[in-house]
Amino acid sequence: MTAEVRPVLIVGRSGQVATALLRAAWPAGLRPEARGRMELDLTDPAAVQAAVAERPWAAVVNAAAYTAVDQAESEAEAAYALNRDGPAALARACRAAGLPLIHISTDYVFDGQKDGAWQEDDPINPQSVYGASKAAGEVEVRATLPQHVILRTAWVFSDSGHNFVKTMLRVGAERDELRIVDDQRGSPTAADDIAAATVTILERLLSGRGAYGTFHFANSGTTSWYGFAQAIFEEVAARGQNVPRLTPIPTRDYPTPAARPMNSVLDCRRIAQTYGITPRPWAAALSDTLDSLLPEPAAAQSPAIQTTKGAR
């Protein structure tokens, strides 16, 4: 008799976290199956209901969202449709099917005005349409489905999708100088690490050793966007490439449509205590991501390596 392999529905396919979930190490008994927006439109409640009822899923992970923070200020309806009404419909469908839901949320639900790191039960007070729409999604999931894990994370980066690392590589190649805000603090977090944490949570939940509720997960250590950019370009320089000059600036000198939290640092002790999940430092995760985004260090200078790589 072969052991049963149960599918896990991943909502989202090409996004940073969805991509990471698809390439994560899953236990033998679970297999991720993604639905991108073309296969499952999260803003269509009937489609959501049908997708959740379609297969004998073990669980559902919502990795889909409206994530364009500045654009959301002028597209509130679209942001709320995806970030509030989508999770609400998913939670209702999961309740009807008796399935647990893991829902990803964000540091931008907080106002950023705390001295220490944000704990799960701190009051939310979003300062942007994106943050408010994500906060409303959290409220819907909590009110609808007791079997939920809301996993709040922050400053996500990956070799896929849109993120600050890829933005820096692109604009850094185009300009001599970059001006980067130095007074917003947070913890950059690799999508792959969020995926690994999600798999651990699911494994524990499905074997009856998990706990529902809201958890924070971010890579360890904190920095500013400027500090993050510095680390990115140190890695770029170490790989023999030209880098721009970086100038730290205050938020007021970089006006954007959406306000962002000044302090986005998440306290991740609860997920460590409950699930034994201890995140690695963000700089280590960054280095891994840059390994896949950039050529190997010194490859250009080393004839031996050039030869083994052949003509390029």
Ligand SMILES: NC(=O)C1=CN([C@@H]2O[C@H](COP(=O)(O)OP(=O)(O)OC[C@H]3O[C@@H](n4cnc5c(N)ncnc54)[C@H](OP(=O)(O)O)[C@@H]3O)[C@@H](O)[C@H]2O)C=CC1
């Ligand atoms: N990016 C960040 O810095 C942070 C993100 N988060 C949260 O993490 C989660 C994942 O974010 P991230 O991976 O960066 O997101 P991305 O912006 O990389 O991807 C968005 C995902 O949403 C899906 N999607 C968009 N519209 C629809 C739709 N109508 N129906 C179904 N799916 C749709 C996309 O589907 P498709 O695959 O078809 O393109 C894609 O998979 C989100 O909940 C986000 O709020 C939290 C903190 C920081």
Ligand SMILES: Cc1cn([C@H]2C[C@H](O)[C@@H](COP(=O)(O)OP(=O)(O)O[C@H]3O[C@@H](C)C(=O)[C@@H](O)[C@H]3O)O2)c(=O)[nH]c1=O
């Ligand atoms: C490109 C650029 C940005 N910045 C600033 C603007 C902003 O304050 C900060 C980050 O800009 P971004 O637009 O890349 O980041 P942003 O889209 O705000 O990132 C957020 O995305 C959502 C989805 C989340 O949930 C958050 O956790 C967070 O990761 O850097 C500069 O100062 N100089 C620059 O050249």
Ligand SMILES: [Mg+2]
């Ligand atoms: Mg952005």
